[in-house]
Amino acid sequence: MNKKIENPDSLYTQQIKKLLDEVYPNDTSAPSIYADARHFYTLTPSLLVHIRETEEQLASAMERDETGSQVAELHIKLKKSKQKLEDERQARIERINTVSRTIISLCEADNYDETQLLSAKFLGTLMLLTQGTAPGFARFHQRLKPLYKAVLILRLVDKLIQDESISHPYLALYRPSLSRMNGDRYWRDKWEKELAIPLISAALLQDIGLQHPDAQHILVGENRDENEFRLLAEGQRKALLKLNFLHTMNYLKRGLGMPTYVGVDVEERHRFNQLHEAANLFREKLMHDAxxxxxxxxxxxxxxxxxxxxxxxxxxxxTRKELPKGYLLIEQLAKKGGLNNKLAEAFIQIVGYFPQGFGIAFIPENERGEEKNQFEYAIVNQLNPKHPAEPHCRVVSRNLNYTTSGPDEVVSKSRNLYFPANQKKLMRIGRDRLQEIMSQLKSNFNADSVDQLAPPWWEPADFFADKKHQNLWKKGN
Structure with a gap:
């Protein structure tokens, strides 16, 4: 009997990886949201041409008053082609709705605190799956972006509703939607169908127009021998932006469009169509304005x-070192009038300075609150820090050894080695002691690393790759 091979990932990490493949897999031929778009851009036009030609043949046959069997055959042919077109469109809608509901199930709970924790877990897991600048990192990051944005936009809209900063007429209708976190099933269902799915699908599809052959021609070249992540010439960049806008909007309107009501109730059909028409218009407005x-x-x-x-x-x-500067760009754009101040402020309150899954190196304290002559490692594991520069983390090392049961801790700015002033504190340790600490905590350590005093951050991907280290969000540690 063959032994069953254990999956190297936790169930949650497996779910995230499966979801990633359902959106933007490595295998471009595998069924996915992105494959659906490529199919629409490359194969649907020929089906539309076939339908148009069949319609012309039918019209011509009827004019010539040809035999009933020939006309009937063309009618059947046309009906089948139109049905194929519609079935493919409905399948695309169903896939993106299914993926959206899966995202919701992985980042939403029955109360506010648990929802924030699950959202942090979702974002942190995506980040911890990356390997810094490992070969192929650009392609992997590109695949992760749609999912990452989808969760961020949900939490941002919740925050704006909570702060009563909503002014858009459509969003204003969903002010009561936070009651879903107090067990209100009516608002949970209404929020999911009418607000969450439009928001998520907009985030997932924001760059879907880049899958169009015209955009791909610019990105990878006529012979597909160009690096799509290279710095584009100004003319190419502007042309690509226009193509992305044109084909993304076309995909929303024609590649997806309205779902079909199934049933015979006239009133229910009317409500169904009204609801989805409003949701689609909101999604299109959101995308257009972006x-x-x-x-x-x-x-x-x-x-x-x-x-x-x-x-x-x-x-x-x-470089990972630049990650905490993500907030800085948002902050600067708001100061220059490029972004709404309230919205930028709300976003920074959610994410803080250090992204989920970021590796924090810090100076620990003893029982008396005195700083020790050593450093430990932690991983950012919660959103909404009380102070943006002081992340809520899971401590993952203890006395120079990695641990699976470290406590949660808010790392103060005065002990976070990301800030250069704090690194100087460790100069008092001595070179030999510092070398001992770093060799135990850093897998790729070399003696020259000691001259950098201490790491301002660390790379947690290898740590997270171990299944027993993947539950950084478990309570009670």
Missing amino acids: FVSKSGIGELLKVPQIYVSIILSTKSDY
Whole structure:
């Protein structure tokens, strides 16, 4: 009998990886949201041409008063082609709705605190799956971005509703939706169908137009031998933005469009159509404004997009050290009038300075609150820090050894080694002692590392790759 091979990941990590494949898999031929779009852009046009030609043949046959069997055959052929077109469209809608509901199930709970924790877990797991600048990192980051943005936009809209900062007419209708976190099933269902799914699908599809052959021609070249993550010439960049906008909007309207009501109740059909028409118009407005407006509803998409462009950058000079500067770009754009101040402030309150899954190196304290002559490692594991520079973390090392049962701790700014002033405190330890500490906590340690005094951050991907280290959000540690 063959032995069953244990999956190297926790159940939750498996779910996230499966979800990633359902949105944007490595295998471009596998069924997914992105494969659906490529199919629409490359194969649906020929089906539309076939339908148009069949309609012309039918019209011509009827004019010539051809035999009933020939006309009937063309009628059947046309009906089948139109049904195929419609079935494919409905399948695309069903896939994106199913994926959206899966995202909701992984980042939503029955109360506010648990929802924040699950959202942090979702975002942190995505980040911890990455390996810094490992080969192929740009492609992997590109695949992660849609999911990361989807959760951020949900939490941002909740925050704006909570702070009563909502002015858009459609969003204003959902002010009571936070009651879903107090067990209100009516608002949970209403929020999911009418607000959450439009928000999530907008985040997932924000760059779907780049899958169009015209955009791909710019990105990878005619012979597909160009690096799509290279720095584009100004003309190419502008052309790509226009193509992305054009084909993304076309996909929302024609590639997806309205779902079909199933049933015979006339009143129910009317309500169904009204509800989905309003939700679709909201999603299209959100996407349109994110592309072409300097302010307005589109900022709900733009702010997460800007943030993700830093923390999941695809640029060749990407470095983990720059991740805490994601908030800084949002802050600077708001100061210059490029973003709504209230919205930017709300977003920074959610994410803080240190993204979920970021590796924090810090100076621990003893029982008397005195700083020890050593450092330990932690991983950011919660949203909404009381102070943006002081992340809530799971401590993952104790007395120079990794642990699976470390406590949660808010790392104060005065003990976080990311801030250069704190690194100088460890100079008193001595080179030999510092070398001992670093060799035990750093797998790729070398003696020259000691001259850097202490790490301002650390790379937790290898730590997280071990299944027993993947539950950084478990309570009670």
